[in-house]
Amino acid sequence: MNEYIVELADVHRHVSRESSDAGELVRVTLRRPFAAETHDLWHAVTDPDLISRWFMPISGDFREGGHFDLQGNAGGDIEQCDPPRTFRVTFGDASSVVTVTMHELAGDRTELVLDHTVPVTVAGSTAGALYVGPGWDGALVGLARFIDGRAEGDPVQAINSPKMIQFSRQSVALWADAAAMGGASAQEVETARQVALAQFAPDPALGN
Template sequence: MLDIANHLKAIHREVRRGTTTEGETVTVLVRRRYDATAEDVWDAVTDPARVRRWFLPLTGDLREGGSFQLEGNAGGDILTCDPPRLLKVTFGGPTSVVQVRLAGDGDSTELELEHTVPIEIAQSGAGALFVGPGWDSALMALAQYFAGDIAEDPVAAANSREVQEFCAGSVTEWSTVVEDSGTATAEEIAGAAQISMAQFAPDLTGDTE
């Protein structure tokens, strides 16, 4: 049985708006610690044989300068690959950039994931609700994998009612984070939360009406 409360608590979340030479951006950041070495965590998030056991099938030319594709999800280009510390890729489009940073301390490793998109895509900080719960779910699935709780079909597990309940809690957490950040209006947050619930917890949307 999934310990939803503890998995939600284990993730640190941030959202911020920034400015680059190319314009304004919105960044989502998630962080979680795992009881594994940095090398082991790196391997778990980059080796296709392991990635498919907790997330999705992964294919491509998996090297710096190459490209990747997650089955039924996003693909992109591999901009930086510096094992076991930094992975930087485009994700679903050239202006959507994901960085994964690992900081190991013996048998414990902190994974930090940062996802940045132009304001034109996110619209406001409330855009965090369109991706944050998905990243939360991925970090939770990775924790389950390291704990030895490996689903026979990770895709089916990700769509289970139990995981949808986790995602519903994640939507609530992200709504609070966005509100506290001051990067979106209450109306923007409410609208994004409704869309996010329909996306990440579709079987529960009728329960909240």
């Protein structure tokens, strides 16, 4: 059994289009409960030393108004930081915005809600969720395993392991369903699905 794939069921995924002052947006939302008190989960997702243990190395000025860079990935500006409840950052581009919010649950658990919005002109349609959703799925499973004390080795290297490639392929399938539910056409979904497989599960032996 692939223990990573099992954890995909712990995430609720939603994709929608909405209007804003900046124009029409595509919103990608992930909700997942964690076995951690809110302040502990907040520490795990905002402390650069801890982030490197479940996600990837990060550097920058970690305060509201500061800038961060993820090694080999996107950087951005920290637009809002209200510990231990919510933060908002740009991600790769000023029009790409990620907001993380935490809600206390019973039994010393916390629900993390991640919203990623991009303009429709960039995403194309709700199928654009496939370009970011599987990556966030991978990040959240890494965070959950870190919180539970199950993290193993370098998380960056783990992304290319056979189990994580299988995980990513299943994640792509789930995001394809969510994009279709959000209004994307079958052709839009299939085109984005092929791109996402090449991006998140680039194993020729598995076939994209």
